[in-house]
Amino acid sequence: MMNIKSTDSGLCIDNFKAYGLREDKYGVAVIVNDEICDVAAVFTKSSIKGAHIHVDEKKIPGGLQAIIVNSGNANAYVKDDVTDAEAMCDMAAKELGLKSENVGVASTGITGKKLKLHKIQELTLQVSSKLINSSEGSMKAAEAIMTTDSKPKQLCFEYEGIKIGAIGKGSGMVSPNLATMLCFLTTNADLGRKELQHALEKSTEDSFNMLEIDGDLSPNDTVLLLSNKKKPCSIDYFQVLLDHTTKEMAKLMAKDGEGATKFLEVEVIGAKTKNDAKTASKAIVSSSLVKTAFYGENPNWGRIVAALAAVLDIKLEKIDIVFESGDLRAHILKAGEVSNLEKARLILKKKEIKIIIGLNNGKEEAIAWGCDLTEEYVRINACYN
Amino acid sequence: MMNIKSTDSGLCIDNFKAYGLREDKYGVAVIVNDEICDVAAVFTKSSIKGAHIHVDEKKIPGGLQAIIVNSGNANAYVKDDVTDAEAMCDMAAKELGLKSENVGVASTGITGKKLKLHKIQELTLQVSSKLINSSEGSMKAAEAIMTTDSKPKQLCFEYEGIKIGAIGKGSGMVSPNLATMLCFLTTNADLGRKELQHALEKSTEDSFNMLEIDGDLSPNDTVLLLSNKKKPCSIDYFQVLLDHTTKEMAKLMAKDGEGATKFLEVEVIGAKTKNDAKTASKAIVSSSLVKTAFYGENPNWGRIVAALAAVLDIKLEKIDIVFESGDLRAHILKAGEVSNLEKARLILKKKEIKIIIGLNNGKEEAIAWGCDLTEEYVRINACYN
Numbered sequence: 001m002m003n004i005k006s007t008d009s010g011l012c013i014d015n016f017k018a019y020g021l022r023e024d025k026y027g028v029a030v031i032v033n034d035e036i037c038d039v040a041a042v043f044t045k046s047s048i049k050g051a052h053i054h055v056d057e058k059k060i061p062g063g064l065q066a067i068i069v070n071s072g073n074a075n076a077y078v079k080d081d082v083t084d085a086e087a088m089c090d091m092a093a094k095e096l097g098l099k100s101e102n103v104g105v106a107s108t109g110i111t112g113k114k115l116k117l118h119k120i121q122e123l124t125l126q127v128s129s130k131l132i133n134s135s136e137g138s139m140k141a142a143e144a145i146m147t148t149d150s151k152p153k154q155l156c157f158e159y160e161g162i163k164i165g166a167i168g169k170g171s172g173m174v175s176p177n178l179a180t181m182l183c184f185l186t187t188n189a190d191l192g193r194k195e196l197q198h199a200l201e202k203s204t205e206d207s208f209n210m211l212e213i214d215g216d217l218s219p220n221d222t223v224l225l226l227s228n229k230k231k232p233c234s235i236d237y238f239q240v241l242l243d244h245t246t247k248e249m250a251k252l253m254a255k256d257g258e259g260a261t262k263f264l265e266v267e268v269i270g271a272k273t274k275n276d277a278k279t280a281s282k283a284i285v286s287s288s289l290v291k292t293a294f295y296g297e298n299p300n301w302g303r304i305v306a307a308l309a310a311v312l313d314i315k316l317e318k319i320d321i322v323f324e325s326g327d328l329r330a331h332i333l334k335a336g337e338v339s340n341l342e343k344a345r346l347i348l349k350k351k352e353i354k355i356i357i358g359l360n361n362g363k364e365e366a367i368a369w370g371c372d373l374t375e376e377y378v379r380i381n382a383c384y385n
Numbered sequence: 386m387m388n389i390k391s392t393d394s395g396l397c398i399d400n401f402k403a404y405g406l407r408e409d410k411y412g413v414a415v416i417v418n419d420e421i422c423d424v425a426a427v428f429t430k431s432s433i434k435g436a437h438i439h440v441d442e443k444k445i446p447g448g449l450q451a452i453i454v455n456s457g458n459a460n461a462y463v464k465d466d467v468t469d470a471e472a473m474c475d476m477a478a479k480e481l482g483l484k485s486e487n488v489g490v491a492s493t494g495i496t497g498k499k500l501k502l503h504k505i506q507e508l509t510l511q512v513s514s515k516l517i518n519s520s521e522g523s524m525k526a527a528e529a530i531m532t533t534d535s536k537p538k539q540l541c542f543e544y545e546g547i548k549i550g551a552i553g554k555g556s557g558m559v560s561p562n563l564a565t566m567l568c569f570l571t572t573n574a575d576l577g578r579k580e581l582q583h584a585l586e587k588s589t590e591d592s593f594n595m596l597e598i599d600g601d602l603s604p605n606d607t608v609l610l611l612s613n614k615k616k617p618c619s620i621d622y623f624q625v626l627l628d629h630t631t632k633e634m635a636k637l638m639a640k641d642g643e644g645a646t647k648f649l650e651v652e653v654i655g656a657k658t659k660n661d662a663k664t665a666s667k668a669i670v671s672s673s674l675v676k677t678a679f680y681g682e683n684p685n686w687g688r689i690v691a692a693l694a695a696v697l698d699i700k701l702e703k704i705d706i707v708f709e710s711g712d713l714r715a716h717i718l719k720a721g722e723v724s725n726l727e728k729a730r731l732i733l734k735k736k737e738i739k740i741i742i743g744l745n746n747g748k749e750e751a752i753a754w755g756c757d758l759t760e761e762y763v764r765i766n767a768c769y770n
Contacts, residue, residue: 077687
């Protein structure tokens with residue numbers, strides 16, 4: 001096990017500065033470095049992508065020195081959205097004294113509505129004057145990009161001088177690949193652009209792509225990784241550190257799923273193939289009936305079996321189901337035999353629950369993260385505009 | 386257009402008798418004919434099937450004269466479930482003076498709990514003495530098989546002397562192929578067993594398989610069609626009549642989706658392939674964000690576009706979206722241009738809403754049915770046991 005340390009700098013590692021502010025429904029965050037950084041990126045698989053993705057895709061090969069992000073409006077499915085995204089880059093570039101071609105952009109919020117550029121202009125002006133290399137700067141940026149998130153999300157991990165910092169937002173429209181999520185990562189790892197890109201894609205597979213909030217796929221999902229390349233580094237150590245960071249960020253997003261009262265971690269072990277393990281863990285964590293059962297603190301393991309049997313060819317007598325929370329553990333289904341339901345009920349009262357499914361059919365495993373489905377989720381999304 | 390007549394006999398057409406009773410959490414329905422009927426059947430695609438399916442599969446080749454159905458317990462994922470399902474057939478056979486090999490069985494309710502056979506015995510005794518060839522008998526049977534359904538569901542259609550009657554239950558755990566649904570159909574059509582089976586499979590594809598309540602797949606989904614073969618009949622007319630019946634039953638189930646306040650019919654037209662049209666219509670009607678938006682009477686067409694773009698390669702400028710209800714019609718998205726949102730808001734206040742999506746990419750089309758996602762859905766499923 002690598003001895004990974006957690007620090008509190010958020011994405012303001014080394015010479016990265018950040019800040020963010022909110023006003024009414026809009027928020028603006030800016031992230032900036034002294035020099036142009038190498039960039040890796042992963043975007044939504046939706047066939048209609050938000051405007052910022054088209055803009056970023058062009059700029060990434062030349063590197064980015066700053067990113068401007070707004071919340072409150074996704075700048076998607078509207079006329080002139082690409083022009084508006086470029087205008088955001090121009091605004092930030094002007095305030096920061098950079099070339100617009102080195103400024104990236106991202107947006108999150110409602111689709112189909114025209115961006116209020118004057119709002120973003122005002123906020124950008126204020127944010128640019130407050131950029132700071134500190135945990136607080138990162139936290140302010142994390143707060144500014146929130147939509148229905150209830151908490152800002154930032155992380156920083158370090159191993160032998162290699163650092164990865166991150167801010168993110170998640171909450172709803174999270175699935176099945178990426179999420180209505182934004183995540184901005186900074187690192188000092190001196191790796192080539194191709195290596196960074198490969199590492200980020202690999203890391204996303206087992207982190208953000210294993211996150212399920214509501215099964216909806218957003219046009220704007222974006223993960224950007226900026227490296228200042230200050231620290232020589234082996235790709236293997238970097239991958240472990242990056243995987244750790246993206247998984248922890250995915251968990252923060254699952255814990256803050258819209259309306260969620262419980263965090264669910266579903267681990268499928270003993271699968272024949274990796275794909276089976278992934279399919280099964282995602283099917284369970286995204287089943288409405290499993291999610292509502294956990295909300296109701298109801299150990300309805302039959303719904304877990306049904307979700308599993310809907311996607312994999314299984315036999316009940318081979319399935320193990322274990323619930324865990326902290327030190328509590330209940331082996332509720334063992335070779336088709338049910339037991340420990342009372343203990344399971346105690347575990348279901350906890351806020352963070354791990355569900356382990358043994359398929360006894362091979363050696364592959366996978367973990368997916370999600371949350372319960374609550375009346376509050378319905379209220380948030382019935383009224384969101 | 387064939388002039389299909391609706392009648393009120395439910396599944397008690399010709400010489401079919403039925404009845405049903407409920408007590409506490411259990412319900413029992415019996416359907417019977419004077420002679421052994423030819424049977425067609427479609428079952429769940431789940432890899433772990435409820436016990437009754439194993440029992441029925443053996444008996445269907447020899448024909449069925451009666452069916453016994455219980456609600457309140459799915460008789461799935463428990464020990465000796467097949468033995469218990471067979472015991473149910475024996476009970477009914479004894480009361481009705483039939484051979485057990487000609488009695489089919491079905492169960493619906495919670496999984497993983499032992500069936501209370503003595504309850505079913507008591508109810509079977511009473512039901513068997515009340516079997517009647519009338520609309521009321523059919524309705525009593527429809528009531529007895531309800532779980533979270535709020536209304537019994539029965540239908541009967543006739544064309545030139547060919548009759549198809551049906552009772553069904555749906556409500557939750559409905560998707561993506563069939564549903565936690567049971568549907569029992571009776572007909573007088575004199576067709577071969579293979580023809581009946583082929584017609585039922587074809588009909589299910591465009592009816593029950595296009596129904597989405599919550600994306601969950603049940604182990605017990607069952608559609609059984611019994612024919613007394615009294616009426617010579619062309620397969621083509623029969624297929625039209627059967628399709629009409631199964632679609633109307635699917636709509637009844639969607640209207641009574643768990644906690645639903647609105648019925649949604651999503652029609653995708655102008656698709657390149659039939660599969661595209663089906664995938665798109667099902668993706669839209671099963672999106673949590675689309676469903677909550679309709680619950681909130683919020684014309685958030687961006688969520689419809691997002692659901693579409695998640696499964697098909699589309700361009701916004703080619704998409705048309707129309708909302709309809711009764712005589713009201715709002716063309717809200719036309720070649721990427723938004724309009725008529727005020728009229729759309731009026732339509733969203735209605736209980737039954739049709740959403741028409743034009744892809745302008747071909748000639749194929751499909752319709753899927755579903756309902757909104759409400760706080761009541763969450764409450765029903767958090768507490769169900």
